Amino acid sequence: MSKNNNLVELLKNASFLRWLKKEDGVEESAHWNKWQQEHPENAQFVEDAKMMELGIPFKKQSINQAKTKANWDKLGTKLQNATSTTEPSIPLHKLQSTRRNWLKIAATIAVVAFSFLGISTYLNKVERIQYQTGYAENQTIQLSDGTQIILAANSTLAYNDNFVELDNRKVQLSGEAYFKVAAQPTGKQFIVELKDLAVTVIGTEFNVNSHRENSIISLVEGKVTLNKEGVAEQPLLAGQTASFNTQTAVFDLVNNQTDYWADWRYQKWSFGEGTPMKEVIQRIEETFGLTVELENTTILEKQASGSIEIDNQKVLFESLSYLLNIDFSINGSQLFISQKVENEE
Amino acid sequence: MTQHNKHLIIWKDMLKGDLAALEQLYSLFHTDLYHYALKITEQSDLAEDAVQDVFVDLWNYRKQITNINSPKFYLIRSLRNQCLKLIKKQNRLTDFAIVNPINIIIAPAELQLKAENDFVKKAIETALHKLSPRQREIIYLKFYNNLDYEELAEILEINYQSVVNHIHKAMIKLRQADVLQHLKY
Structure with a gap:
């Protein structure tokens, strides 16, 4: 940076700047002309410094007296009303959150599910129970042992309703869900079966995402073990997130990502510092069932x-659009993301 | 008397509690401040609110203001902070933190050009678009508002050297994109 250090020094030098702008006196002029001759290697500095002083010429907006006066009159009223400690007033904004009361809906569904469960036990049959969520929809499921499952968007949870007879409680999941598993009786285990592996639980809280090729398990509380055929079982500690790496045939473990994976249950996405766009896109695809197409690959940077709150799709897209400076357009199940085109003022 | 000294005298009167001096400052700087606020917020009502808030605060807290050499610098710095605050409030339903939420756009139509033809404009637009948001903001503040390097450093909370580097790199990019030859100085 020595080159720019010189430039910095020169641009601080008032005499040099006068010379550049040809506002210098005779003596100064002679000094700098001599300097330039003695240091021909500085020709580039001089050229760059000139370029930087000239800059780019803007058309200056002329003062609109009438508009300024009208605004001053408005301000005058504010000043008269203002006591010395008033907070500046904040205008109403267009992004008002209209929080959907999803909890109520989920509770209703749970009640309906419960009565169904009751009838099937009464008939003493092994009943296959299945819950399925649509896009952008969550569902809270309460099992008879007190286990709570929040099923994420576009996911299916199924189990055989014969928990009492069997040793272990098994549920099958495709998609994503958050589990708050009640303490199990001694000798019994709660098992979540996924397409590529199984999670064995003894009373705990964790998130499972099996949308992707390799399921991702995030443990919020307690302890679980991950079981995969032909591989040693992998214990997972609270705060850890794991997935099975098919290339290396071992489990990849990371710490401190559980919020990122599990906060959707609070109707928000939590992105850690510098979360890549690719991840945001994948979340959108999984949650809303949209296929994303990009205008160009620089968007991925x-x-x-x-x-960010996700309970209102429109608000979510507006916020993402604003914050990442991108535009969304939806056509059927396709979501096209482009660089924001700015309106001419 | 230079423009600058004239501004300072009005400023001092305002600090003493002269409301007419505040109005003078307002009419002197409103246009430039609104221009910048609109570039940051991209919403005319929000931009006007930000400018008004700056003057309300200036008036209310005038007794705490000391050692200001340039009223314009002070107002632009306050305005930038106020805009950031309003943007943050507006987006309070997300506590999304983006390192630099300011991404101002400079349109070719805002520059003095030797010839107004679409081909040149397109080339300039592309070149300006390729600058980083920070570079665009700095060259806007430097060449539209004539702030000096030290003032820019203070407003953007970066060091002097970085300001010089940003402008240097931006201008080199514009030179390489053959933009400079189309500008009318």
Whole structure:
């Protein structure tokens, strides 16, 4: 950066700047002309410094007296009303959240499911129970042992309703769900069966995402073991997230990502610092069942961080559009993402 | 008397509690401030609110303001902070933190050009679009508002060297894209 250090020094030098702008006196002029001759290697600096001083010429907006006056009159009223400690007023904004009361809906479904469960036990038959969620829809499922399962969008949970007879409680999941498993009687296990592996539980809270080729398990509380045929069982500790890497044939473990994987149950997505755009897109695809198409690959260079509410698809897309400076257009099940086109002022 | 000294005298009167001086400052700087606020917020009502808030705060807290050499610099710095605050409030349903939420756009139509033809405009638009958001904001503040490097460093909360580097790199990019030859100085 020594080259730019020189440039920095030169641009701080008032005499040099006067010379550049040809506002210098005779002596100064002679000094800098001599300097330029003695240091021909500085020709590039001088050229760059000139370019930087000239910059780019803007058309100046002329003052609109009438508009300024009208605005001042408005301001005058504000100043008269203002006491010295008032907070500046905040305008109503267009992104008002209209929180969908999904909990109520989920509760109703759970009640309906319960009565169904009751009848089937009464008839003493092994009943296959299945829950399925649509896109952008969650469902809370309460099992008779107190286990709570929140089924994420576009997912299916199924089990045979013969828990009492069997040693272990087994449920099958495709898609994504958050499990809050009640403590099991001694000798019994709660098992979540996925397409590629099984999670064995002894009272705990965790998230499972099996949308992707390799299921991703995030343990929020307690302890589970991951079981895969032909591989040693993998214990998972609270705060860890794991998936089975088919290439290396071992489990990949990361820490501190459970919020990222499991916060959808609070109707929000939590992105860690610098979450790649690819991940955001995958979430959108999984949750809304949309196929994403990109205008160009530079969109993939964008990063997200922080958390964002997802209970209203329209608000979510508006926020993402604003914050990542991208535009969305939906055509059937296709979501097209492009760089934001700015309106001319 | 230079423009700058004239501004300082009005500023000092305002600090003493002269409401007419505040109005003078308002009419002197409203247009430039609104222009910048609109670029940041992209919403005219929000931009006007931000400018008004800056003047309300200036008036309310005038007794705490000391050692200001440039009223314009002070107002632009306050305005930028106010805009960021309003943007944040507007998006309070997400606590999304983006490192630099300011991404101002400079349109070719805003520049003085030797010839107004679509081909040149398109080339300039493309070149400006390829600058980083930070580079665009810095060259806007530097060349539209004539702020100096030290003031830019303070407004953007980066060091002097970075400001110089940003402008240097931006101008080199524009030179390489053959933009400079079309500009009318």
